[in-house]
Amino acid sequence: MNRYLFDFISKDLTKKAVLLSGPRQVGKTTFAKSLSKNSEYLNYDIVSDRRIILAQAWKKTAPLVILDEIHKFKRWKNLLKGVIDAYQNTPPLLVTGSARLEVFRKAGDALTGRTFSYHLHPIDVAEACYLKPDISPDKHVDFILAHGGFPESFYDPENSQRYLNDRLSTVLREDLRDLSVISNVKGVELLVELLRERVGGQLTYANLAKDLSVSPPTVKVWIELLEKLYIIFLLRPYSKRLSKSIRKEPKCFFFDCAAATNGESARLENLAALALIKWSDFERDVKGRNIKISYYRDTSHREVDFIITEGSAVLACIEVKTSEDAPSPSLKFITEKLKPKYSFQLVKDLVREADHGAIKIRALAPWLRGIDL
Numbered sequence: 504m505n506r507y508l509f510d511f512i513s514k515d516l517t518k519k520a521v522l523l524s525g526p527r528q529v530g531k532t533t534f535a536k537s538l539s540k541n542s543e544y545l546n547y548d549i550v551s552d553r554r555i556i557l558a559q560a561w562k563k564t565a566p567l568v569i570l571d572e573i574h575k576f577k578r579w580k581n582l583l584k585g586v587i588d589a590y591q592n593t594p595p596l597l598v599t600g601s602a603r604l605e606v607f608r609k610a611g612d613a614l615t616g617r618t619f620s621y622h623l624h625p626i627d628v629a630e631a632c633y634l635k636p637d638i639s640p641d642k643h644v645d646f647i648l649a650h651g652g653f654p655e656s657f658y659d660p661e662n663s664q665r666y667l668n669d670r671l672s673t674v675l676r677e678d679l680r681d682l683s684v685i686s687n688v689k690g691v692e693l694l695v696e697l698l699r700e701r702v703g704g705q706l707t708y709a710n711l712a713k714d715l716s717v718s719p720p721t722v723k724v725w726i727e728l729l730e731k732l733y734i735i736f737l738l739r740p741y742s743k744r745l746s747k748s749i750r751k752e753p754k755c756f757f758f759d760c761a762a763a764t765n766g767e768s769a770r771l772e773n774l775a776a777l778a779l780i781k782w783s784d785f786e787r788d789v790k791g792r793n794i795k796i797s798y799y800r801d802t803s804h805r806e807v808d809f810i811i812t813e814g815s816a817v818l819a820c821i822e823v824k825t826s827e828d829a830p831s832p833s834l835k836f837i838t839e840k841l842k843p844k845y846s847f848q849l850v851k852d853l854v855r856e857a858d859h860g861a862i863k864i865r866a867l868a869p870w871l872r873g874i875d876l
Contacts, residue, residue, distance in 0.1 A: 525623035526733035542567035625652035640868035651761035702763035741797035
């Protein structure tokens with residue numbers, strides 16, 4: 504299938520090497536191979552392919568060379584730098600990985616200025632409407648809440664739970680081992696189950712550490728690894744120009760919103776968070792915009808699900824609800840305080856859209872179909 508990044512990556516491959524990262528089983532390999540017929544695909548996990556990669560012995564006449572999972576090679580950045588400098592993007596080079604390739608790069612490192620970076624996300628409401636236009640956005644919301652947005656589950660929903668279990672097991676048993684020296688895999692597996700019960704909630708490392716019988720620093724390291732491996736993502740609290748009373752704990756979401764086990768409202772917030780993260784990554788990767796997604800909560804228990812900023816400007820404050828169409832008091836408070844460009848309360852089961860001053864009450868599904876900020 505023609506995924507949403509196809510045209511943009513095709514164009515950038517004519518200029519520089521492209522790094523494409525995303526969760527395991529999100530469709531990176533299928534997508535990469537769709538970019539060019541007769542491309543040469545090499546996977547670092549396969550011994551014979553690994554030899555070719557390390558010897559740089561791929562066909563130099565191939566229309567596209569795809570190097571998968573090479574971040575598992577400790578000196579992959581130097582290897583890639585040498586290839587780019589030696590061959591000047593001939594043939595075009597696409598590097599894919601099921602870990603966040605950008606976290607392995609730092610300012611001034613070997614790849615600075617030599618690559619473009621992209622992120623491939625699961626199917627959200629907008630992409631689902633493109634792939635299956637005969638189905639309404641509302642039904643796509645219900646489907647993704649139940650089955651998630653990974654391609655296998657999207658096209659084979661009856662087995663979505665099996666795909667989720669397999670994906671989590673593979674990442675924790677194989678990818679985690681490749682990227683770290685953690686021996687307590689069982690502990691990380693239990694952490695994942697605890698996080699599934701806390702989707703959309705603030706994480707307290709001390710409480711998780713107590714439940715796991717490990718130290719808070721250990722929990723923090725494990726959570727950072729789960730982020731790198733695209734199991735979860737964290738939203739940090741927005742704090743600029745606001746009181747120091749704001750709570751500091753991050754909120755946790757899964758790249759598969761069907762992973763949440765703490766109710767429909769948590770899955771709904773996860774679905775919206777995924778759509779916003781996907782949109783913000785697209786805006787950054789394709790247009791260079793500096794978009795950040797945060798949340799707000801203070802010691803008075805006022806909370807707003809999402810604060811969207813671009814640089815120092817507040818673009819939008821967004822609250823997600825299942826059916827409540829009266830403006831949230833917390834959203835009123837933060838809208839008056841921050842004066843964002845937009846303020847939305849997005850409601851899944853909305854009877855009638857309305858404007859209440861600066862706050863716009865909108866149906867969730869159509870809004871997610873065409874995010875425009």
